[in-house]
Amino acid sequence: MGSICKHYYFVNQGVLKIYYFNDLGEERTSWVAFEGYFFTELESFTKGTPSQYEIIATETTEVLQIHKAHIDLLIEKYDWFAKFLFYNQQETILNLTKIIELFQNQSAKDRYKALFSHPDFIQKVKQKDLASMLGMSKYSMSRV
8 A cells, every 4th residue: 555556467376355444444355366367456557646455465376467667568569468458458347347236236135145156255255355345244244
């Protein structure tokens, strides 16, 4: 938190939790990145602003990274790399759109049930982090 994100990442193995602290100082899990997932803190990465997020590995994890300066060179030199980033970002936006729709159209109980179609969330993420992602307290989640 507070540092500028200068890399694009790929989770080669393991699990990362991306989180922030709300105005009350409570930790809120915003996303969990599993094996095979590309990500960056896009606002910090593109605008060069300090990030509001923290990242922690929740199990033994291997992350590959590429610096923004190298990405810019690859985009300039290779059209295929620019297309790769475009399609990767497009996929990310589509996934985020689905998550927004989940929160707008489903109850907390239905959002929890939807997690069962993604077994990694159930098997690899702590209950309190899942609850935070779903906008529930850990006590409400245990009742669901």
